[in-house]
Amino acid sequence: MTGLAVGVRKKNWFRGRSWPVHGALILTTFLIGFPLAYAALIATQSNPDVFAFKLTPGDSLAQNFQDVWFGRNLGRYMWNSTVQSVLITVAKTILSLAAGLAFVYFRFKAKWIVFFFVLITLMMPTEVMILALFRLVSAFDWKDTMAALVVPFAASATGAFLFRQHFANLPNDLAEASQVDGASPLQFLTKVLIPLSWNTIGALAVIQFVYGWNMYLWPVLIISKQEAQVIQVGLQNLQGIDVGLTYGPLMLAALLASIPPTIVFILLQKPFMSGFSITADK
Amino acid sequence: MSALLALLAGAGAGAYGFRTARRLRPARRYLVGALLGTLGAVVVSVLTGGCAYSPEVDAAQHILGIAVAGGIGLAVASGTSVVLASAKGGRDAGSIGSDIRTGTYRLGWWWPWALLLPTIVILVVFLYVPAVQTFTLSTKLVRLGAPRQIEVCLANFSELLTPNPWILVILPLIAVGVMWGLGLWKRRASLGSMSLTAATALQPFGIVVLLLALYYMFNGGPRGYRGIYVNTLVVSAGTVAGGMILGLAVAYLAFQKVRGMTVYRTLLIWPYAVSPPVAGILFFMMFDPTAGIIQHLFELVGVTFPNYREDVFLARFAVIAASTWKILGYNVLFYLAGLQNVPGDQIEASVLDGASAWQRFRYVVTPSLAPITFFLLITNLTYAFFEVYGTIDYLTRGAPAGKTSVAIYEIIRVGVENRDIGRGAAQSVLLFLAVIGLTVWQFKQSESRITYGGGG
Numbered sequence: 001m002t003g004l005a006v007g008v009r010k011k012n013w014f015r016g017r018s019w020p021v022h023g024a025l026i027l028t029t030f031l032i033g034f035p036l037a038y039a040a041l042i043a044t045q046s047n048p049d050v051f052a053f054k055l056t057p058g059d060s061l062a063q064n065f066q067d068v069w070f071g072r073n074l075g076r077y078m079w080n081s082t083v084q085s086v087l088i089t090v091a092k093t094i095l096s097l098a099a100g101l102a103f104v105y106f107r108f109k110a111k112w113i114v115f116f117f118v119l120i121t122l123m124m125p126t127e128v129m130i131l132a133l134f135r136l137v138s139a140f141d142w143k144d145t146m147a148a149l150v151v152p153f154a155a156s157a158t159g160a161f162l163f164r165q166h167f168a169n170l171p172n173d174l175a176e177a178s179q180v181d182g183a184s185p186l187q188f189l190t191k192v193l194i195p196l197s198w199n200t201i202g203a204l205a206v207i208q209f210v211y212g213w214n215m216y217l218w219p220v221l222i223i224s225k226q227e228a229q230v231i232q233v234g235l236q237n238l239q240g241i242d243v244g245l246t247y248g249p250l251m252l253a254a255l256l257a258s259i260p261p262t263i264v265f266i267l268l269q270k271p272f273m274s275g276f277s278i279t280a281d282k
Numbered sequence: 283m284s285a286l287l288a289l290l291a292g293a294g295a296g297a298y299g300f301r302t303a304r305r306l307r308p309a310r311r312y313l314v315g316a317l318l319g320t321l322g323a324v325v326v327s328v329l330t331g332g333c334a335y336s337p338e339v340d341a342a343q344h345i346l347g348i349a350v351a352g353g354i355g356l357a358v359a360s361g362t363s364v365v366l367a368s369a370k371g372g373r374d375a376g377s378i379g380s381d382i383r384t385g386t387y388r389l390g391w392w393w394p395w396a397l398l399l400p401t402i403v404i405l406v407v408f409l410y411v412p413a414v415q416t417f418t419l420s421t422k423l424v425r426l427g428a429p430r431q432i433e434v435c436l437a438n439f440s441e442l443l444t445p446n447p448w449i450l451v452i453l454p455l456i457a458v459g460v461m462w463g464l465g466l467w468k469r470r471a472s473l474g475s476m477s478l479t480a481a482t483a484l485q486p487f488g489i490v491v492l493l494l495a496l497y498y499m500f501n502g503g504p505r506g507y508r509g510i511y512v513n514t515l516v517v518s519a520g521t522v523a524g525g526m527i528l529g530l531a532v533a534y535l536a537f538q539k540v541r542g543m544t545v546y547r548t549l550l551i552w553p554y555a556v557s558p559p560v561a562g563i564l565f566f567m568m569f570d571p572t573a574g575i576i577q578h579l580f581e582l583v584g585v586t587f588p589n590y591r592e593d594v595f596l597a598r599f600a601v602i603a604a605s606t607w608k609i610l611g612y613n614v615l616f617y618l619a620g621l622q623n624v625p626g627d628q629i630e631a632s633v634l635d636g637a638s639a640w641q642r643f644r645y646v647v648t649p650s651l652a653p654i655t656f657f658l659l660i661t662n663l664t665y666a667f668f669e670v671y672g673t674i675d676y677l678t679r680g681a682p683a684g685k686t687s688v689a690i691y692e693i694i695r696v697g698v699e700n701r702d703i704g705r706g707a708a709q710s711v712l713l714f715l716a717v718i719g720l721t722v723w724q725f726k727q728s729e730s731r732i733t734y735g736g737g738g
Contacts, residue, residue: 018540025540028532029549035564035607036553038575042567053578095404098397106394107386114398121409123721127668127690128714131697131706132415133408135426152408155401175386185387185397214557216672217690221698232559232672239563239676247573254563261555269548273615 036255043252050247064248068238074253076227077234082260084149084230085212091154092208093201100163101189105175121157127217134221144225153212159204166200167193202271210261231257294322323355324348333435341447342440349454350436416714419707426701438708442507443499450499457495461488507712513598514688518666520602521609525662526655528606529613534643536614537621547618554611558669562676565604569596569677590678594685597678601686604673609665613658620654621647660724667713689713 042050045058068074103115126133133152142148170193178188194201216232223229235257238250265272333339334347387393420439423432443450464484471478493515500508536547553561568574571589580587590596624647632642671690674680680687680695687695689709697706 018538021535021538021540024535025538025546028535029546032532032550032553032607032610035561035568036556039564039567050573053575095401099401102394102397105387106397107388108391108394111394114402118401118405121405123718124409124413125664125668125717126409127671128710128717129409129412129416131693131703131710132412132419134698135419135703136408136412136415151404155404157405160401179387185389185393210555214559214669214672216557216559216675217668217694220675221694232557235559235563235676239566247567247570250563251567254560258556258560261557262552265552265555266548273619 036258039251039255042247043255045248047246047248058248060248061252064246064252067246067249068253068256072234072237072249072253073226074231074234074256077229077231078256078260080146080149080228081213081231081257083146084215085209085260087146087150088153088212089205089208091150092156092159093204095155096159096163096204097189097194097197097201099160100167101185101193103160103164104167105185105188118157118160126152130217130221137222142222144223144228146228148222149215149219149230152218153215156208159208162200162204163197166197170196199271199274202268203274206265206268206272209264213261319355319358320352321355323351323358333433339435339437340440340445342443342445342450343436345447345450346436346439346443413714416707416710419704420711422704423702424704426698426703431704434704438705439711441505442501442708442712444501444506453495453499457488457492460491464488507709509684510687510689510692510709513685514667516598517601517605517670517686517688518663520598521605521666521670522659522662524602524606525609525613526658529610529658530617530651530655532610533614533617533621534647536618551611551615553608554615556608557672558605558608559672559676561604561608562673565600565607565673566677569600591681594682597682597686600677601670601674604677605666605670608673609662613662616654616658617651620651624650656724656727660720663720664717667717689716 041055041057043064044061045054046060046063049058049060099118103111137143137148137152140148142151174192175188178192183191214232215230219230219233223233226234235250235253238253239245334343334350421433421435423434423438424430464481464487468478468481468485471481496511497508500506500511502508532550536543536550556564568576569590571577571587571591577587588596590600628646628650629642632646637645667688668690670688671694674686674688674691678686680691684692690713693706693709693713696709697703
């Protein structure tokens with residue numbers, strides 16, 4: 001969390017003792033973490049433990065894991081979600097880099113038309129046209145395929161503008177120098193621009209990975225085969241209300257489903273935070 | 283076909299208006315262009331006999347027909363002038379069209395196009411085409427998976443609205459009038475006067491009038507949209523207000539300088555990575571009427587806790603609580619970033635002046651957070667409109683009696699569950715208009731912020 005760089009500017013305008021602050025922080029952390037901690041507790045219990053409101057960890061964790069991972073095919077869903085999120089992240093990053101390169105380092109006549117064309121899509125959320133998109137993608141015969149989960153989301157206006165902004169702020173003579181050296185635009189991109197853009201790429205990667213992983217409505221509509229389903233929808237199998245719901249496996253599955261985005265978030269925390277304080281500053 | 287002609291007429295008139303009005307001030311130039319565009323669109327669609335003007339349809343559809351033609355004309359005309367203006371500005375000042383930098387590549391003309399082609403193709407096929415199809419589907423009765431389609435003109439829309447034509451004419455005029463009047467009052471008031479303070483204080487009143495007008499314009503019946511409108515308003519207002527107030531409070535707390543702050547911050551921001559469906563599942567567990575902890579805690583103190591799946595207030599509260607919890611980390615993150623920009627010298631000065639902690643927060647910290655608050659307002663609203671789908675689907679499924687079914691949930695219920703894709707598309711168009719309205723508002727707000735130099 002050092003990316004937020006509070007320590008750099010030591011402004012000591014909060015005086016007084018620190019224990020009330022610690023107390024408030026611990027209480028807040030507890031309240032915010034409570035749903036997750038409670039879920040972790042339930043994940044170790046069997047149904048009788050849950051109904052008895054036992055506040056100590058039960059001994060059913062292994063059984064619950066067995067249930068969800070092998071019995072309910074959670075591993076398969078997690079794999080599908082991983083493939084989907086990684087493909088979306090990679091595709092969006094590559095296409096955004098290419099678009100940023102075209103917008104900043106090339107002159108062409110219709111640039112402003114293309115620019116507006118991309119800009120306008122920022123106010124066109126997929127959800128608003130989801131019924132038409134569903135009809136369209138079904139007509140492609142893409143139902144139950146990975147293509148349906150990735151291709152419609154492979155381009156990103158946000159990403160294109162983020163990289164355009166980032167490239168435009170880089171020193172002017174970079175491109176000239178590499179042109180003198182006889183580098184092609186793609187060499188310039190891979191050898192010069194990408195090494196200078198890791199923070200932006202990292203910040204975008206967190207957003208896109210979490211976006212892909214957390215996608216729910218679209219897979220609900222377009223994927224009906226169990227083997228092709230993603231994790232967020234696969235959780236539904238464990239939640240049959242009224243038909244002998246076991247709480248432990250459901251909570252365990254919900255926690256497992258949150259692990260990959262958390263890992264990505266923690267691994268890329270630094271670029272994510274600094275990428276954001278840059279965009280927040282403008 | 284007639285809609286297309288109306289659109290073209292609107293574009294023509296708008297562009298013409300923009301050209302002839304070149305000598306006017308920019309604001310008036312847009313106004314003239316937009317008015318001419320509206321006029322052109324309405325006249326052309328009446329002359330070409332658009333279906334909304336045929337004598338068979340009801341009054342509500344006549345009114346909607348004029349509103350649609352006017353809206354298209356207005357959008358095309360003002361859109362054209364904005365695009366023309368920035369294209370011109372771009373060529374002159376080098377903002378978009380020409381380049382600020384000298385280090386551009388001079389290679390084959392196809393180079394930039396090759397780089398942009400995948401992006402353009404995907405955006406056209408998966409955004410622009412479905413967007414247009416949503417509009418065309420909304421004027422038809424179509425069953426999902428069935429090839430037959432019936433043209434119903436604007437009936438899918440008029441059944442969502444009140445059948446009383448007078449309400450449909452007068453209320454929007456009142457709402458627009460109030461908002462315009464308030465805006466005018468604020469612009470005319472001199473700086474620092476009582477009048478300006480009053481006008482600023484009354485500014486939110488315009489939005490209240492607009493929301494109320496919409497409430498009475500929607501039909502309260504079972505096929506009408508009023509119920510969904512209220513659900514959406516309650517859930518999104520609750521989520522945005524809760525998420526932003528708590529987010530600011532937590533961020534302020536996490537901005538204090540104590541040991542171990544890095545750990546605290548990670549723990550406070552982490553729920554950002556949790557998905558909306560998982561948030562739904564976690565709160566489903568906590569609120570569960572037989573095994574949930576909240577139920578248990580209330581039992582311990584001897585109070586029977588109602589089943590949230592049968593109690594309207596509780597069901598909405600559970601949805602708001604779950605989505606607030608999920609968005610909180612995001613808001614904390616941005617408010618923490620925003621707090622870095624609070625001018626330290628002003629804080630120190632206020633400490634020296636003997637301002638209390640609350641006064642410091644109210645008069646120094648909050649104003650400088652205004653840009654980030656506005657940014658969060660928009661992103662939180664988008665989240666509350668769309669992402670809340672997964673939370674609701676795991677938590678309440680719209681129960682009880684559809685009282686937690688918000689706009690996006692209803693679109694899927696009508697369009698996919700009932701397979702009534704035309705009616706679903708009509709509701710999508712309403713949501714689309716709301717999003718466009720918000721974007722235009724955001725655009726205007728950030729524009730005025732730039733002029734005042736408060737970009738943070």
